[in-house]
Every structure is written in C-alpha cells, then in structure tokens.
Amino acid sequence: MSLEHWQAFLQSGALASCPTADGRRYDKEIESDWARFFAALPKGARILDVGTGNGPVLLIAKQTSLKEGLNLELHGTDRADIDPERFVADSGDQFQNITFYPSSPTEQLPFEDGVFDAVIGQYALEYGVGDKSVSEIARVLKGNGVTRFVVHHESSIVVANARESSEYARWILNELQVYRRLEQFLHMERIKSPQTDKGYARLEKVGRQMYDQLRLSPNSHILRVTLEAVQNFLDKRYQLSATTLTSELKTKRQTLELALARMQDLLSHACSTEDISNYERYALSSGLEIRARTLQYHDENLVGWVLEWRRNGE
Numbered sequence: 001m002s003l004e005h006w007q008a009f010l011q012s013g014a015l016a017s018c019p020t021a022d023g024r025r026y027d028k029e030i031e032s033d034w035a036r037f038f039a040a041l042p043k044g045a046r047i048l049d050v051g052t053g054n055g056p057v058l059l060i061a062k063q064t065s066l067k068e069g070l071n072l073e074l075h076g077t078d079r080a081d082i083d084p085e086r087f088v089a090d091s092g093d094q095f096q097n098i099t100f101y102p103s104s105p106t107e108q109l110p111f112e113d114g115v116f117d118a119v120i121g122q123y124a125l126e127y128g129v130g131d132k133s134v135s136e137i138a139r140v141l142k143g144n145g146v147t148r149f150v151v152h153h154e155s156s157i158v159v160a161n162a163r164e165s166s167e168y169a170r171w172i173l174n175e176l177q178v179y180r181r182l183e184q185f186l187h188m189e190r191i192k193s194p195q196t197d198k199g200y201a202r203l204e205k206v207g208r209q210m211y212d213q214l215r216l217s218p219n220s221h222i223l224r225v226t227l228e229a230v231q232n233f234l235d236k237r238y239q240l241s242a243t244t245l246t247s248e249l250k251t252k253r254q255t256l257e258l259a260l261a262r263m264q265d266l267l268s269h270a271c272s273t274e275d276i277s278n279y280e281r282y283a284l285s286s287g288l289e290i291r292a293r294t295l296q297y298h299d300e301n302l303v304g305w306v307l308e309w310r311r312n313g314e
C-alpha cells in the first residue's frame with residue numbers, strides 16, 4: 001500500500017488524524033482516556049507510539065507526564081517519513097524531548113528486545129500486517145509491559161463519515177468531473193472559444209448539483225471545500241496567469257484524490273469483531289495476555305475498539 005496519501009496528510013500540518021477532521025488535537029473522551037492510561041504508568045516509563053503520525057497521542061502523554069510528575073520517556077515510530085516538528089504549523093517546542101523514528105513500520109521496529117513499558121497506538125495497529133505487527137510489539141515490550149491500541153471499528157462514526165466523504169469525493173472527481181469542467185471552461189474563455197458559454201453552463205450545472213447535495217448534507221466538508229474552490233478560481237481567473245491557474249487546479253484535484261485514497265485506506269482497515277479476535281489470537285500466541293477489549297467513544301459517538309494487553313512477567 002502506497003504511503004503517498006499519509007505523507008501528504010502529515011505534511012499538510014494536521015495534528016490528529018481523526019475524528020477531529022479539521023486536524024486539531026484529540027479531545028474529550030479520547031484525550032481523557034489516554035491521559036488516564038498514561039497517569040497509571042510507573043515513573044520514568046518508556047512509551048512507544050506506533051503509527052504515530054504527527055504525534056498527537058504523545059503530546060497527551062507529555063502533558064500527563066508534566067502534570068503528574070512522571071518523567072515519561074516518549075518515542076514514536078511510523079512507516080511514513082514523519083517529522084512533526086517540521087510538518088505541524090506553529091509546533092513551537094511542544095515536540096521537545098519526544099524521539100521520532102521515520103520509515104519504521106510496526107512490522108519491523110528499530111529497537112532491542114524488551115525495552116518498552118508500554119506500546120500504544122491510535123488508529124495505527126490496523127494499518128500494518130496483523131500477526132507481524134503484534135509479534136514485534138510483544139518483542140519490544142518489557143516483562144509486565146502493557147499495550148493500549150485504539151483501532152477503527154467498522155460501525156464507528158469515523159467509518160460512517162469516511163464512507164460518506166469517499167462517495168462525495170468520487171462523485172465530484174469521476175461523475176461530475178468538476179475540476180475537468182472548470183479547466184475546460186477557463187481554457188475556452190482564454191482562447192475566446194465560441195463554446196465558452198456552453199462550458200460555463202456545464203460548470204454551473206455541476207455547481208448547482210453540489211449546492212443541492214450540500215443542502216441535504218450540510219456538514220459535508222468535501223462538498224463545501226469544493227464549492228468554495230470553484231468560486232475562488234472563478235473570482236481570481238483574471239488576476240492569475242494560465243500556467244498558475246492550471247497548476248493550482250492540478251494541486252486542488254490531487255489533494256482531493258489523496259484524501260479519497262486516505263479514506264479508502266481507513267475503510268479497508270476498519271475492524272469487525274472477527275478481526276479483533278484475530279488480533280487477540282496473535283497477541284496470545286506472542287506471549288501477551290488479554291487485559292481488556294472495550295469501546296472508545298468521542299462525544300458519546302462510537303469511534304473505535306480499545307485493545308489492552310500485557311506481556312507476561314519475566
């Protein structure tokens with residue numbers, strides 16, 4: 001699976017991947033449940049966050065560590081070429097004292113055996129190869145070390161939103177062909193083609209279709225952003241050169257294509273009860289014991305499974 005869509009998302013500067021779709025930090029139950037987990041760890045515990053992205057969960061760990069005087073040691077791995085300090089806008093010194101390891105898939109962790117007190121992940125474990133990831137996690141855990149993974153639940157609001165957004169993205173890109181029609185119209189107008197009015201009418205028609213749909217789904221971020229983008233291109237078309245307009249249009253379309261790929265990746269990794277049982281089977285055969293299987297909520301909406309395991313003491 002390509003990582004281009006994750007790389008683009010991380011470089012866009014967003015902090016948390018979801019369900020705060022606007023990329024802000026995790027909050028409410030997600031934040032408080034993580035804080036409670038970190039607060040229960042021993043002083044000086046070493047924590048590894050796999051599939052850390054731009055490190056939002058490690059920031060909760062850092063905050064808890066400071067508040068509780070725990071002196072936690074924080075590490076984050078990801079298969080993508082992560083660099084939160086560079087990618088997250090106005091990150092200041094918030095990532096100071098957190099060590100990040102780019103290009104480090106969960107299936108192949110760059111650590112010695114038995115070095116972590118806790119291995120955690122938020123929407124991360126499910127993206128790797130299940131059995132390999134779980135045996136690597138067990139390998140790097142100390143005796144009595146614990147895990148906490150929040151993974152996508154097939155019936156969660158995150159999955160339902162991703163499904164709806166994917167449908168709109170496909171509709172905009174493939175059926176309405178909004179960006180292609182916009183590009184055609186701009187070209188026709190520039191060369192003073194006799195077809196210009198027709199081109200505008202076609203663009204107006206897809207615009208109306210999107211407005212009608214937005215009335216039915218007023219929370220659709222994708223519809224709103226696309227409508228704003230089209231209006232924006234029309235407004236500034238006399239101020240920008242043809243080359244700039246074409247290149248900006250291409251970037252907008254690619255951004256939507258990458259968002260679609262990211263949502264498809266999410267949907268294909270959402271876990272059923274059977275998938276969770278498989279993860280627990282891998283855990284047991286890697287010498288881990290199952291402490292709990294619960295559900296994660298955010299604003300009282302179901303957002304994931306929570307898997308808590310412990311490595312048998314040595």
Ligand SMILES: C[S@@+](CC[C@H](N)C(=O)[O-])C[C@H]1O[C@@H](n2cnc3c(N)ncnc32)[C@H](O)[C@@H]1O
Nearest residue numbers: 006016017051052053079080105106122127128
């Ligand atoms: C949904 S994002 C979650 C990021 C972060 N944990 C968060 O909550 O914002 C999934 C992350 O998993 C990473 N990823 C995908 N496959 C992976 C793998 N096999 N090993 C480690 N990380 C992986 C992606 O690069 C991406 O950063």
